[in-house]
Amino acid sequence: AQSVTQLGSHVSVSEGALVLLRCNYSSSVPPYLFWYVQYPNQGLQLLLKYTTGATLVKGINGFEAEFKKSETSFHLTKPSAHMSDAAEYFCAVSLFSAGANNLFFGTGTRLTVIP
């Protein structure tokens, strides 16, 4: 069985500071890993995903995540937070595909950016 744990339901950072959102997963086989973002009153938008190959994955809006198999982690980072980054972020895992079939999501982390 697979599962996802996001540490910290709320994270606050100052504008310009490093953003670090944590995600750990458990999976019996090599997983597909995803980060989604949800802005207020909008749907889930794919930030980035790991399927195979390079473990450092770059996404939209300056975000990146690194797949660390030994730590079963896929933490999301951004060097410098912007006010527009304030949103809810969801980590997700799938054993089956790189699309949207049977995704297991974490509980989400709400990011607040302080001016």
Place this chain on the structure above:
Amino acid sequence: EPEVTQTPSHQVTQMGQEVILRCVPISNHLYFYWYRQILGQKVEFLVSFYNNEISEKSEIFDDQFSVERPDGSNFTLKIRSTKLEDSAMYFCASTGQRMNTEAFFGQGTRLTVV
């Protein structure tokens, strides 16, 4: 930019009533999904749909739930007899010509059962 559209944004229904949540996926997409998020809990997979039939469903998707693509553009989720615990945000998603392509999610329908 193409987007997945869900209506209504918020629906209130009485316990025991039938409800239909509507989604218009991106027009050339072939794979369709429903997810839900109970307040404060995880986003959970309900069902995937391809070629006019369910391809996969979770334990949550019991006989009270059904999905349909009635007219080639809409994708609906029906709950036959709603329960209080069905109150949640329901998300529709679609992917393109292949299942492994990026999923696009709608903005969600908040269902409140009273």
